[in-house]
Amino acid sequence: xxxxxxxxxxxxxxxxxxxxxxxxxxxxxxxxxxxxxxxxxxxxxxxxxxxxxxxxxxxxxxxxxxxxxxxxxxxxxxxxxxxxxxxxxxxxxxxxxxxxxxxxxxxxxxxxxxxxxxxxxxxxxxxxxxxxxxxxxxxxxxxxxxxxxxxxxxxxxxxxxxxxxxxxxxxxxxxxxxxxxxxxxxxxxxxxxxxxxxxxxxxxxxxxxxxxxxxxxxxxxxxxxxxxxxxxxxxxxxxxxxxxxxx
Numbered sequence: 001x002x003x004x005x006x007x008x009x010x011x012x013x014x015x016x017x018x019x020x021x022x023x024x025x026x027x028x029x030x031x032x033x034x035x036x037x038x039x040x041x042x043x044x045x046x047x048x049x050x051x052x053x054x055x056x057x058x059x060x061x062x063x064x065x066x067x068x069x070x071x072x073x074x075x076x077x078x079x080x081x082x083x084x085x086x087x088x089x090x091x092x093x094x095x096x097x098x099x100x101x102x103x104x105x106x107x108x109x110x111x112x113x114x115x116x117x118x119x120x121x122x123x124x125x126x127x128x129x130x131x132x133x134x135x136x137x138x139x140x141x142x143x144x145x146x147x148x149x150x151x152x153x154x155x156x157x158x159x160x161x162x163x164x165x166x167x168x169x170x171x172x173x174x175x176x177x178x179x180x181x182x183x184x185x186x187x188x189x190x191x192x193x194x195x196x197x198x199x200x201x202x203x204x205x206x207x208x209x210x211x212x213x214x215x216x217x218x219x220x221x222x223x224x225x226x227x228x229x230x231x232x233x234x235x236x237x238x239x240x241x242x243x244x245x246x247x
Contacts, residue, residue, distance in 0.1 A: 008038055008039045008040075009036040009037065009038065009039070009072075010037050010038065010039040010041075010073070010074065010168055010169045010201040011036070011037040011060050011071070011072070011073055011169055011201075011203065012035075012036045012037075012070075012071070012072045013033055013034065013035050013036075013056075013059070013060060013069065013070070013071050013072075014034050014069055014070045014071075015032050015033075015034065015068060015069035015070065016030050016032065016033040016034070016035075016056070016059060016066060016068075016069035016070075016071060017030055017031060017032050017033075017066065017067045017068040017069050018030040018052070018055050018059055018064070018066055018067050018224075019067045028224055029052045029055040029224055030052050030055055030056060030059065030066075030224045031223070031224040031225050032068075032069065032225075033056065033069070033224075033225065033226050034226075035219060035226055037060075037169070037201065037203050038201070038217075039168075039201050040195060040199050040200070040201060041195065041201060041202075041216045041217065042191065042192055042195045042202045042204070042214065042215045042216045042217075043202070043203050043204070043215055043216065043217045043218070043219065044204050044205075044206055044211070044212040044214075044215035044217070044218045044219070044233075045057060045203065045204065045205045045206075045218075045219055045221065046205075046206060046207065046212055046218055046219070046220050046221070046238065046241075046242065047220050047221035047222055047242075047245065048222060048242070048245060048246050049207075051220075051221040051222050051223065051224070052221050052223075052224040053205050053221050054173065054205055056205075056221065057171055057173060057203065057205045059071060060073075060171065060203065061090070061094060061096070061171040062078045062081075062086050062089065062090055062094070066079055073089065073093060073094065073168060073169060074093070074168050076089060076093075091116070091119070091120050092120065092165075092167075093167055093168045093169070094167050094168065094169055094170070094171065095161075095162030095163065095165060095167035095169070095170035095171070096162060096170070096171055096172075096173075097155075097158050097159055097162050097170060097171070097172040097173070097175045098158070098172075098173050098174075098175070099173060099174040099175065099177035099178055100178065101146070101151075101154040101155055101157070101158045101178075102158065103146040103154055103157060103158065104146075105145060105146050105147060106145070107145065107146075108142065108143050108144060108145055109138060109141050109142050109143070109144050109145070109146075109149065109153075109157045110142040110143065112146070112157055112161055113129075113132075113133075113138075113142075113157060113160045113161045113164055114129075114164065115161065116161060116164070116165050117164060117165055120165070122165070124164065125166070128164065128166065129164060131198070132160050132163045132164055132198070133160060135163075135190060135193055135194065135197065135198070136156045136159055136160050136163075136190045137156065137186075137190075138153070138156055138157065138160060141153055141157075150183065151178060151179050151180070151183055152179055152180075152182070152183025152184075152186055152187060155175060155176070155178075155179060155183070155187045156186070156187060156190060158175075159175075159187060159190055159191065159194070163194055163198065163200065167200075168201065169201045169202070169203060170194075170200060170201065170202045170203070171202075171203050171204075172191065172202060172203070172204040172205070173204075173205050174205060174206055174207070175187060175188075175191070175204065175206075176188060176206070176208065176211055181210075184208075184211065185210075188211055188214040189214070191204070191214065192214050192215075195216070202215075209235045209236075209238035209239040209242065210235045212233055212235075212238045213233050213234050213235045213238060215233060216231070216232065217229060217230065217231050217232075217233070218230045218233045218238055218241075220241060220242070220245060222245050227245065228241060228245070
């Protein structure tokens with residue numbers, strides 16, 4: 001078992017195991033992973049196809065159950081929570097950004113951004129709202145509906161929606177997968193800025209070495225195991241590591 005740790009953990013997994021199916025048909029997606037993700041850091045999860053990277057993120061975020069092991073967000077072990085308490089924790093302490101923007105087409109950009117707070121019955125922090133809007137460059141697009149926005153602008157709305165509730169951690173699953181390279185670079189820059197200027201914690205799954213280079217750290221999976229990590233990655237060092245893993 002490989003253990004990869006960081007100081008001041010926002011998310012922790014111990015002995016994390018995920019098996020789909022049973023008997024001869026069992027698929028071991030995760031094989032006893034120990035990993036920590038630091039607060040106020042941008043971490044990318046990478047690996048060859050079928051390595052378990054999306055499964056890992058889904059288990060860390062409480063979107064999928066675990067077969068064995070423990071996952072904690074901050075000081076709360078989410079693998080011990082029932083469905084109701086887990087739903088509340090995700091609503092109050094976790095943000096999500098997906099490849100599909102998941103915006104409601106009948107709402108304006110501002111309404112989409114504020115929707116999670118409304119669902120939780122919370123009032124927006126106006127100072128934080130203004131800071132987030134200016135950080136992601138949406139000041140002149142708040143009254144536009146998704147159909148009036150480009151793909152990059154829609155994903156920026158999704159980023160702002162994730163930031164506005166001040167979550168302890170944001171999980172991003174291939175957030176630039178539906179964007180062209182320029183729009184993708186803008187969104188990744190906003191994510192990095194949110195870490196450096198807003199103190200956000202981000203865990204991102206990606207297959208793109210360029211996207212991973214925006215992170216502070218990259219952890220690599222192969223066959224359901226954590227096998228390597230890089231600090232201060234570049235596109236070339238990420239690519240070289242991926243090539244070595246697939247050799």
